[in-house]
Amino acid sequence: MGLGWYIARRVAWSFVVTFIIVSVTWGLLTAAPNPEVQQAAQQAALAGDNPAEAQDRVRQLRGLDRPLHEQYIGYMTNIYTLNWGWSDSRAQPVTEAVTEALYYTVQYSVPWTLLVVTLGPLVGLYSSANQYSWKDHLATGFAFFGYAIPNFFFGIILLLIFGVELGWIPITYNTGVPVFSVENAIQLAIPVFVLVTGSIGGIMRVSRNESSEFMNADFVKTARAKGVSTFRIYARHVLRPTMVPLSTTMVAQLLALFTGSSILVEVVFSIPGLGRLLYRAIVAQDTSVVLGTSLFFVFVATIGNLLQDLVYTVLDPRISFDDR
């Protein structure tokens, strides 16, 4: 059967998972009172009309008077044909809102991820190669500093130093510059730096401890005895087994791109990305946007899980899928 069959099944399963999640949200939404209908009643009461009539009219206009199964099918069709409704707090379609926000989020999340994924293990490896020396302590100190200082605070401080005092960077993100331009690199440097220092600590420490295990392993000693170059030992014999448990952390890292920390950083640096979109939508009770962004996260999470399992097989030939 092999890998191909396994992937096919996993992808199909992702669809089932999203389907279940979307159905549950539909159920919850249908059970909750519809704000539009309530609003219509209030307006009618204000104007001295009959609120019940107004409610019926809105129900009819929005198709809420149809039988439940019809509403459900309509809803599911809309979701899977990317017709995610209208954002009241932004006066545009939800898909447009999500793509616009994603466009800006990706610009900092891609360099952030790449840097964390490449630098993290390298710094960890460097630390374990120089265990308990001042270099190790320095690298560890750096990792813990970044982990400990709150991103938003660090961001504001750097903004004050490099933006207000030195005037090297614009204080508010300028959406008007091309993606691949020096200006864009300059304005994204600080946010990316803040995010990398904030999230590199975990990966760095895990890789340090994992690789320390292998530093004195038999196969490393054998390699040394054979006269393999130090670089090759670290890269081929230590780093590779280290990466297997790390890949789990990495995927979690990838998912974190679109959540938590990015909201704070987006607020501080005025980047109009997904984090801020979701946050504002929640505060403004813009249900369709909250749903849209949540669906996007569901999609990312299922894909992430899938990738995680695939990475395992590539990195560790001992894991086989034949019997799954």
Next chain:
Amino acid sequence: MHERGGDGERNGINRRSWLKALGVAGVTGLAGCSGDDGNASTGTESATATDGSELGTAEGTNTAMDELPDVSGTYRTDISGSLATLNPLYNNEQGAADVVSYALDLGYGFRPGTEYFPQLYDLTTDGGDVWVASVREGLQFGGDYGEVTAEDFVYQITELHQSDWAATADASSWPSEVNVEQTGTYEFQIELPNPNPLYPETYDPLLYPVPKALLEPFVGEQDAQGLENNPELTELQFVEGGNLGAYSLDQWNRSSNITFTRNENYYLREAEDVPDRFGNAPYFEELEVQVTQEQAARLGALEAGQTDSVAVPPNRVTEFDGMDGVDVYQIPQPFNEVCVYNMRDNGWNAGPGNLFQKKKFRQGLGCAVNKQALVQGVFRDYAQVQYTWQPQWSQWYPDESEIMQFGTGDLYGPEATRSRIREAISDTDYSYGNDGQLLTPSGDQVELSLYHSAGQNTERNMAQYIAQEFGDNAGIQVNVQAIDGTQFTNNYWQQQVPDDPDQYEWSNGPYNAGPREVTSANPWDMSVVFGLNTYPLNPTTASVFFSRDSSYNPYGYYPSWNAEELFQRANSAASEEELQPIFTEIFKNVAEDQPMGMLAFPADTVGYSAGIVGPAENFFSGWDFPTWYRNE
């Protein structure tokens, strides 16, 4: 708009939004009006009959200029919150109204000296009951919509604002008793049920122009949702290429920025009845509104010269005013700072009954807070104290001797507070303990909640100060709690509209869904989340706050004075002379009845780049925004 929460950022534009609709116009950092020379005149001994500086002085239309400014560069302003929509018919946010006005003028405005300033139409009357609107000729919509005529306005009023389906932001300004008729190509008349000599000052007849042809399909279908979401309106496409605004909307990147370019064809350039400086307006090539949520970043941008206008919180005004590149202006505004008491049945959660409903008790609380200290400590003197429903600089402000000044002099302190509260609780089981604590019938100290907007530092400081004063002077423990503005509106401020509104004496929508037994979803005691509008140009509009069954009574106030009758008399007064004694009577009653803790009138404190010429320290700052320029 009746209320505002947060940090009153304003970019100096029209004030239509003060009136219209109900929404949170988010922003913080309010600061107070200065007196005549920058020293805040909040002294209570000084008579506060103002010299009119807050309302500005009238200027003639012929203020000659040697030469018009050069057109150059970009004007940038930073605001804290992104905008929900730019649809002129459905917008109810202050910030959005400001942004819309860059690209689309309203019917009229006011100039310093409270002088009517006709933009799209002039309003004239003989007796105050029939107002004639004369539309300026040569006004062009964008696209194929052609010229703006009286028909467009009349259609908008009668088919949308007076309809029962459209639910526009202006609907409350056009009750069905108001009769609107087209009387010529460029003329329509508005017939009021009662004469109103100050009708324009109510802002009720204030309209945006919207082409009839654009509206017709939606009117036919009665499709409010379609009208609300139409990109021609939400992105102001219907004015692109016309001459109705100083700038043209270029791009609206939601939650990031909005950019405009100069409109070569702005109609006021050619107008005869405006100052010469409109001759080549506007004077910036581009205009940018940047959404910067983080206050530190907004202020940093101002300091670094990357933006031209940002609201500055009171505790940082001195610092910014001292910078070379920044001038901070104190601009009077009409919203007050009030501590609202919940007199509905879900208020007063300390014990049985609701002491807030007793006038004597409210007067006691009025004596508990030292307003002078509040203005100095929290608002750094960029505010004036408030005793009644009018700022001291308003022409309608009564003579000081006429009103009770709670929170000052003899009407401040533990004795003044406790003696009144004792009187109020004499027929209840509440009592004062030996250590001066107000005790519930079961013997516990009275504890009340006080809500403020999360993230608004000035407001939080005010709430904490009130809590401290209530503790010291009234023996009441106050728990200060932060809450999100939207959450507060939906679950505390608005009541749940009853399923059968007819079972109550009145039910007027979410802000007054019925008598005191109709309540909001969650209980609450006190709030400083919203400041309320005092309508200094025409306080008759403020009647909405003081009648039991108005459309706006979230706090369940039942006046112990003849509010309805007095406002009725004010509404039917035929002249300003007739109005003055009526307003004096009203404001005397409000001061005495203490419907809520009336604390302070902060001014907006706005920092501008030093080179910007145009802003002024009066109520009408920004009326001539198209003529602002940068003096390099």
